[in-house]
Amino acid sequence: MLQFINFTKRYGSYPALKVDDLKLDKGIYWIKGVNGSGKSTLLKSIAGILAFDGDILLDSEISMKKQPVHYRKLVNFAEAEPLFPEFLTGTEMIALFADAKDAPKGQEQAYLKSMNMQSFVDRPIGTYSSGMLKKLSLLLAFLGNPRLILLDEPLITIDTASLAVLNTWIRERYEQQGIGFLLSSHQMLEGDSLPLTGGLLVEEQTLKFIG
Numbered sequence: 001m002l003q004f005i006n007f008t009k010r011y012g013s014y015p016a017l018k019v020d021d022l023k024l025d026k027g028i029y030w031i032k033g034v035n036g037s038g039k040s041t042l043l044k045s046i047a048g049i050l051a052f053d054g055d056i057l058l059d060s061e062i063s064m065k066k067q068p069v070h071y072r073k074l075v076n077f078a079e080a081e082p083l084f085p086e087f088l089t090g091t092e093m094i095a096l097f098a099d100a101k102d103a104p105k106g107q108e109q110a111y112l113k114s115m116n117m118q119s120f121v122d123r124p125i126g127t128y129s130s131g132m133l134k135k136l137s138l139l140l141a142f143l144g145n146p147r148l149i150l151l152d153e154p155l156i157t158i159d160t161a162s163l164a165v166l167n168t169w170i171r172e173r174y175e176q177q178g179i180g181f182l183l184s185s186h187q188m189l190e191g192d193s194l195p196l197t198g199g200l201l202v203e204e205q206t207l208k209f210i211g
């Protein structure tokens with residue numbers, strides 16, 4: 001699913017994260033680490049938002065550095081604390097993302113319905129509560145035909161019922177389409193809600209697979 005090749009991310013002279021060589025088979029992985037350990041840095045690097053040294057390969061063949069556009073179409077990302085233009089509506093954001101990710105027409109409809117978003121999706125994003133905003137950012141990460149979906153702190157701000165819906169979305173896309181997931185969380189992810197493959201610990205400026 002994902003391979004790091006001599007990966008190093010620095011902020012100025014600060015070496016935030018270094019992963020020499022790590023291969024992850026297809027699966028659903030949780031990512032843990034204390035505040036400031038580098039979880040968001042890791043996810044933003046994999047998403048292609050942050051520049052770094054080295055390379056990341058998707059499915060052993062698609063290089064972020066050599067095929068940047070192709071790679072980014074196949075990796076979707078929901079930020080921990082999403083920021084969207086407040087004057088746009090959720091529907092307009094969905095249209096933008098659907099276009100960028102070559103999403104099948106109407107793909108968002110089932111997601112809007114299951115997450116009970118129809119009542120507010122046509123309103124400007126500036127009027128959204130933090131939970132509404134989170135739901136929108138999660139939905140955007142499921143658009144298109146990605147091979148990997150990265151969710152940074154997906155559990156924060158959404159209510160229990162929405163969390164159960166999110167687990168269903170993850171499970172379905174993983175089991176029916178083989179999409180891989182990386183989920184960062186400070187809360188315990190429940191193994192009985194999701195078929196978790198393993199965990200990754202961000203510690204001492206590196207990434208450790210801990211099964």
Ligand SMILES: Nc1ncnc2c1ncn2[C@@H]1O[C@H](COP(=O)(O)OP(=O)(O)OP(=O)(O)O)[C@@H](O)[C@H]1O
Nearest residue numbers: 011014016033034035036037038039040041042202
């Ligand atoms: N833009 C930046 N410039 C300089 N240093 C940064 C920048 N962003 C993050 N860092 C540093 O990189 C390290 C990792 O930060 P990161 O946000 O990835 O941690 P995190 O594990 O996601 O933290 P949290 O659990 O608090 O959200 C921290 O030491 C942080 O201070």
